[in-house]
Amino acid sequence: MSRRYFIAGNWKMNKTSSEAAALAQGVVEAVGNVSNVDIAICPTFTSLETVEKIIEGSNVKLGAQNMHFEKSGAFTGEISAAMLRELHCAYVILGHSERRQYFKECDCLINKKVKAAVASSLKPILCVGETLEEREANKTIEVVSTQTKGGLDGLTAEEALKVVIAYEPVWAIGTGKTATPAMAQEVHAEIRKVLAGMFGENVAEKIQILYGGSMKPENADELLAQKDIDGGLIGGAALKADSFAALVNSAVKLA
Numbered sequence: 533m534s535r536r537y538f539i540a541g542n543w544k545m546n547k548t549s550s551e552a553a554a555l556a557q558g559v560v561e562a563v564g565n566v567s568n569v570d571i572a573i574c575p576t577f578t579s580l581e582t583v584e585k586i587i588e589g590s591n592v593k594l595g596a597q598n599m600h601f602e603k604s605g606a607f608t609g610e611i612s613a614a615m616l617r618e619l620h621c622a623y624v625i626l627g628h629s630e631r632r633q634y635f636k637e638c639d640c641l642i643n644k645k646v647k648a649a650v651a652s653s654l655k656p657i658l659c660v661g662e663t664l665e666e667r668e669a670n671k672t673i674e675v676v677s678t679q680t681k682g683g684l685d686g687l688t689a690e691e692a693l694k695v696v697i698a699y700e701p702v703w704a705i706g707t708g709k710t711a712t713p714a715m716a717q718e719v720h721a722e723i724r725k726v727l728a729g730m731f732g733e734n735v736a737e738k739i740q741i742l743y744g745g746s747m748k749p750e751n752a753d754e755l756l757a758q759k760d761i762d763g764g765l766i767g768g769a770a771l772k773a774d775s776f777a778a779l780v781n782s783a784v785k786l787a
């Protein structure tokens with residue numbers, strides 16, 4: 533496969549800076565030398581600087597969990613792309629279902645953030661995924677296609693190559709319920725078709741599409757073995773260095 537595997541940890545609103553430092557240290561010790569798989573950890577804003585100092589010089593990259601699309605200004609409580617770049621963030625998670633659900637983020641807003649991230653040389657990890665209700669109404673492909681198109685609207689093919697997509701079925705996040713490898717593969721293949729339609733097949737073949745939703749060491753091998761699953765965006769299992777390392781090692785075996 534020409535695409536590299538990518539394992540990213542989304543720590544969500546967990547870990548104080550001192551706790552984050554300990555976890556980052558554990559991750560670096562376990563997988564900091566891995567070179568054939570892309571690895572990132574995404575702590576809270578308040579821990580970015582601390583974590584960056586720990587992972588510096590290793591193969592573990594830094595990511596943030598959100599950002600504002602404006603460069604600066606009167607946006608109390610918000611963080612800009614330039615602020616993240618100065619802390620050496622390489623990635624930013626955008627459009628996570630928790631942001632869509634609890635903070636009412638829509639495709640149009642997420643699209644502005646994706647464009648602002650790319651313009652600042654931050655790689656967006658654009659999250660898409662259906663709710664249980666949408667899956668039961670057979671709307672999975674429609675929802676995921678709309679979110680993918682909406683999030684990437686107006687990007688050039690060259691810009692699209694800087695984006696990572698994460699398919700995260702909402703009903704699988706934090707629930708212990710995982711999409712079966714076949715279910716996930718089906719949606720990943722559809723996302724790649726949407727990308728091919730927007731940017732051409734050559735570009736679509738190069739874009740990493742991660743799976744997220746109760747991914748853990750016990751189910752990772754089978755998920756990662758699917759043709760269009762290029763890695764994982766990990767929540768709960770990324771909060772312990774040993775389980776995160778086990779996930780990275782699943783990818784290492786297949787790489």
Ligand SMILES: O=C(CO)COP(=O)(O)O
Binds near residue numbers: 542700704745769
């Ligand atoms: O939302 C997720 C990653 O962004 C997945 O979370 P869990 O791995 O805890 O299900």
